[in-house]
Every structure is written in structure tokens, then in C-alpha cells.
Amino acid sequence: MTPHPMVRLGLLEDFEVSFAGDVLPTSLPAQRLLARLAVVQRGRPVQRSALAERLWPEAAPGRAASSLRSVLWRLPRPRGRTLVTCTSTSVRLSHDVHVDLWDVEEQAQTICSRESPPQEVLDDLTPLTRDLLPTWTEDWLQVEQESFRQKRLHALELSSDALRRCGRFTDALSAGLGAVQAEPLRESAHRSVIAVHLAEGNHAEALRQYDSYRRLLASELGLRPSPAIRTLVAPLLGRPVDLPTG
Template identity: 30%
Template sequence: MAVRWAMATWAIHLFGGGTLSLSGYGVLSMSETWWSVMGSLVASPNRRASRSKLAADIWPDKDELAARRCLATTLWRYKTRMPGGASPIRPSGDFVMLCSDTRVWIDVLAFERRAAAAIADPASLADASVRTRLARALALYRDDYLREHEGEAIALERERLRALHLDATYALAMAEATAAQWPAARTALQRLVAAEPLREDAQRLLMTAHIECGNQALAIQQFHGFAALLADELGVEPMPATLALAARIGAVRAGAPVPRDAADAAGLQATMLRVRHDLARTLRLVDRSLAMQKTRPSPPM
């Protein structure tokens, strides 16, 4: 059945490996290069990038003119292959941009809109319907942003969206806990600690959620697993607040002495965790940038 472009609807999924579908045609097969163009565009401010910047990010081993030719060829080739010559990517002079109308739906943008709004206004999550919409948006995050694709813009966007997902998931869990919706809070927290196991505030809230859901054994198991992880990864003990919670739920002996330097250790541990996460993220980006620099041609002498 023919579909007029004026009525066509695109659905673009960028969390995970990337899929593109067009109403009336189903899923379309796209190349790795096309996904690199799409991923870099979505990561660009206002979903718009200059041809030179886009080409340099995708073809770092070529000089500017050759890279721009590769970009022009890619855009032309896929426009001619699309049904009716339509495409969600639109060149405009020296720029390339995404179509910004309602015919194009992108999972990343739908996710980001809800997640960013929740973090900016956590009080809005007192409304159960807002929490439901946020939970649906978080479910769009099936995997990291274009997990198998490289490029500086895509790598930076991947880390930014991952951090946004973790923070929004914690905001949802806190809101569900405040509303005494402990099963929903526990579900969100289990996803969060699976992705970020060293996040101690989430671990504490998950222990509490297990207790509120009537499962003390799971709460105790959660504490001991987390304490072992801290010892193995960082060589430190849980924070005093976590130890106090463990005593209340029976995971450790009530009144057990806390190390004399526990307060100082808690502050140091929090700093170490933040530095560890930031350093790991930075090192990944530096490694990618160095790899890209090695493939760039040397400037003429």
C-alpha cells in the first residue's frame, strides 16, 4: 500500500542498536554510517549540525573536503533509497538537521523530555499520573545510546543520557516511597542498583523498600551484598547512615561499635565514589578521542 510522505510517520529508536520504521513500510534496514549521522545529529544542540562538524566526527581519518564528500554521498544515497524520497534527516545549506515536526518520533527525545522535567521539578511527582508517565519514559531506555557506535558526539551523549536515566530513576523511586508505593519504589531501585551498584543512597532506600514490602531477609541480604562490594571495590565500609539502617533491620548487631573515624570515612567515601564514576567516564572518552586522533591525517608541514 502506497503511503504519501505528507502522512508518513517515522519512529526512530536509538537506545540499543538503533531501529528505523516508517508507517506503511515497517522497519527499514540502515547502514552503520547512517546511524552515525543520526546519532551525531540527535546529540547536537537543537538537533542541527554543520556539515563540516558532522563529517569530521564520523570520518575523522579523512581531511575536511573528503569527509564532506562522504557525508554528501551518504545523505544522497539514503534519500534515493527511502520510500518516496522521504527522509527524517534534512540538509539545509551548510547544515544538516532532523525534521522537527510531529511526523518524527524519537525515543531519546521522548525519554529526555519526561526525565529532565522530573529532575527539574521533583514535587510534580506527587501526582501518580506524572509518576506513571515518567515510568513509561524510563522504560524507553532499553540499553545505552547506540551502544555499538563510536564517535565523540555519540560517546558524550551516551554518558549524558545514562546519567540522566540513573538520576530520574532515583527521583521516581523517592517519589514512590514518599507516596508509600513501596512495590513500585522497589522495582525502580532494583533497576538502579543493577546499573549503579555503588550508589549508596539507592542501596539504603532499596533495603527500606524490602522491609516495607515485608521481606526482611532480602533487606539483610541486600546490605551484606553491598558491604562486600564496597570492601572489594574500594576497601571501605558502608556509611554510618547505612550501618544504622542495617542495625535497625537486623543485618548487624544493634549497638555494634562504629569505627572511630566513621564520620570522616563517610565523607571520604562519598567523594571517592563520585571521583571514581567521573574518572571512569572521563577515561572512556579520552580513550576514544585518542583513538580518533591517531587516525587523523597529520597537518601539512
């Protein structure tokens, strides 16, 4: 039997709700509601009064409750499927809703928790290059955005190292550069890229990556690269490069 299509909730890069390939129109209040249920509640039920208060903090309790009822009433119901499950006292994301954020977090957890992640987990790292609703500035979302960013950066770096060790240099380089692009001042990301270049014997590329990072760090923060990354490229010149003396 062909499985019934699920409602898909996209939270990486742009907000999107889709069903069977069609994008479902959702109002801004509905987007805030669905995002909060997915990001903060993680599918767990939340008291209606608490949810209304957090979504409409400036409104009186009665007005906030009325706004919540209105948003819930107007949510799309593709082929009779509900996006949220409601009781008289609680609201939760429906089991019919598939959230892309949860998938990528599971992928990152698998990569970060194993010394040698399964190769199939490393085959598509593109989702790890996307941020959580980067254009949203909701106060409640900021901690979640940073938490997810750190998870995906660690996963990209570890993926680069794992792919390099098994000789998949092109994929390893893409993963490392993905981490660099997400946070250009992150030294561990640059070390991953340099390590790939060294493994391939591309010494000039390794030195170019180091020099680019060194100049960026000096310009942005007035700092020098750490001994760890300087030691990594030192053998390329046959002498210590920028290593502290004494």
C-alpha cells in the first residue's frame, strides 16, 4: 500500500508548510504558532493559556486566548489532516506533521556521538549547512537558533574529519568549507579544511587557507591564530611558522 503523504513543516532557511508537493498558505500568526510547537515543545502538548500568553505577551489573557482560537480555526487542513491536535486545555503538533529540523538534529547527533559515523549519514550533508529560520528575530527563538547552529557546525567538522580519513576528500572539503562559511572566525573549521588539503598533498592550498584565516582574525579581532593551527602548517615551510619562541 502507498503510504499517506505527511504534512511537512520546513524550518531550515525559510518557513514552509507543504503537503503532497503543494505549499500551504499560512498566516504569520500561524507560522509563529507552528514554529513554537515544533522548536520549543518538540511535539509535546502545551497548555493553551500558556501558549496564548507567550505568543501574544502584550495582550490581556482573554484577548490572547481569543487570538489563539482564531489562529487554530484558520489553520490549513489538507485532505482532512490537522496540523495541530487540540483539547479543551492543551495544544500540540500533530503526529501527521514531519519537521525537517528534527531530522537534521538527529543526523547531527548521530555524527557527533560516534567516532566513525555510518557512511550513509555522511552522504548528504546539505541540510547541515542551513540555519534555523535565520531571518526571524523572535526573542524565544534566539537561544534555539544558536543551539542548532553549534550542533550543525560540530557535525560538519566531524563529518569533514571522518570523510577525510576514508579518502572522500571532495566531500570532506565541502563539509569543512560549509562550517567555515557558517562561521568564518571559527578556527576548528579552518583546521578541518587545512587537514583535507594536507591529506591530498595540496600544500599551497593549505597555506592559502591558513593565511586567509590569519588575516581575517587579525582584521576582525586583532588576534593571532592559536599554536594548534600554526603547528599544523609549520612543516610546509620546513621551519616553525609564527610559533612562539622561548
